[in-house]
Amino acid sequence: MTPAWTRAQALRSLTLWSVAVAFALGLTAQVGFFTHQVKLAEPVLGATGAGWLVGVTGLAGLLGRLLLAWVADRIALRGYAAAIFATQALALVLIAITPGAPVLVGMTFVYGFCLGQITTLSPIIVRREFGAASFGTVYGVAGTVIQLSSAFGPALYGIARDLFGSYPPVLAIAAGFELAALATVLVGGRSVTRKRNTG
Numbered sequence: 001m002t003p004a005w006t007r008a009q010a011l012r013s014l015t016l017w018s019v020a021v022a023f024a025l026g027l028t029a030q031v032g033f034f035t036h037q038v039k040l041a042e043p044v045l046g047a048t049g050a051g052w053l054v055g056v057t058g059l060a061g062l063l064g065r066l067l068l069a070w071v072a073d074r075i076a077l078r079g080y081a082a083a084i085f086a087t088q089a090l091a092l093v094l095i096a097i098t099p100g101a102p103v104l105v106g107m108t109f110v111y112g113f114c115l116g117q118i119t120t121l122s123p124i125i126v127r128r129e130f131g132a133a134s135f136g137t138v139y140g141v142a143g144t145v146i147q148l149s150s151a152f153g154p155a156l157y158g159i160a161r162d163l164f165g166s167y168p169p170v171l172a173i174a175a176g177f178e179l180a181a182l183a184t185v186l187v188g189g190r191s192v193t194r195k196r197n198t199g
Contacts (some may be wrong), residue, residue, distance in 0.1 A: 005134040010141055015129055018188020020142040023122040024149035026085055026181040029174040030115055032153030033092070037108070040167050044101050053105060057112035064116030068124075077125045082182045084114045084121070089178035096171035122146060 010016045033040075037057065041050035071080075091107040091114075123139055130138045160170040 005130055005138055007137050007141065010130070010134070010138045015188055016126075016138060016142060018184050019122055019125055019129075020145040022081070022085075022181040022185035022188065023118065023142070024146045025177045025184065026088070026118055027146055027150035028153040028156065029092070029177040029181075030088070030111075030118060030153070031150045032157035033111065033171075033174060034115070035154035036157045036161070036167070036170075040095075041104060041108070044099070044104050049101075053108055056105070057108055057115070060109045060112030061116035061119075064113040065120055066116075068117040068120055072124055077121060077128060078185050078188065081118070081121050081125070081185050084117055085178045085182040085185070088114045088118075089175040089182070092171045092175040092178065096168040096175070 005013075034057070037054060038050045041053050045053060088111055091111040094103055095107045122142060123135075126139045126142055127135050157170055157174070160173055161167060164170060
């Protein structure tokens with residue numbers, strides 16, 4: 001049986017902080033994007049089209065979550081999370097550099113498909129790596145960091161939009177957040193591997 005972690009032990013663990021920081025970065029970018037989605041899409045799709053795009057994004061998120069539920073017990077979760085962060089970064093860059101409805105709609109669907117998984121992956125990773133007995137204590141810390149950070153996403157998008165005067169530079173910055181999340185979640189994965197090999 002996996003020994004229980006105390007909150008103090010978890011706070012000193014790179015394993016925990018790699019999850020908290022990675023998903024804080026990813027969800028900060030993600031929450032900001034979806035808060036500004038209508039504003040970003042309306043000049044291209046019109047008000048009605050932007051509204052439909054929001055609905056399609058929600059459907060994509062549901063499909064992504066169903067896929068994760070199907071595969072979660074059979075995959076390396078940190079590597080999967082890194083692939084999702086990379087996909088989101090690519091989608092943001094393509095939206096930023098390729099004007100027009102087809103790319104906007106297609107890449108927003110891809111980004112939304114990833115949304116349904118990113119919001120669920122962090123508790124699954126914590127449960128797997130820290131054990132059921134410690135889940136509440138450990139994820140309480142990670143979840144607080146993630147939610148506190150992601151709450152600033154809409155404001156950061158808005159400040160950057162006002163600063164640069166358009167959304168493409170903002171999306172490029174958000175893609176940088178996604179790539180930083182990718183690197184962080186993989187670094188934490190190496191620490192877990194070392195712990196298992198020496199423990």
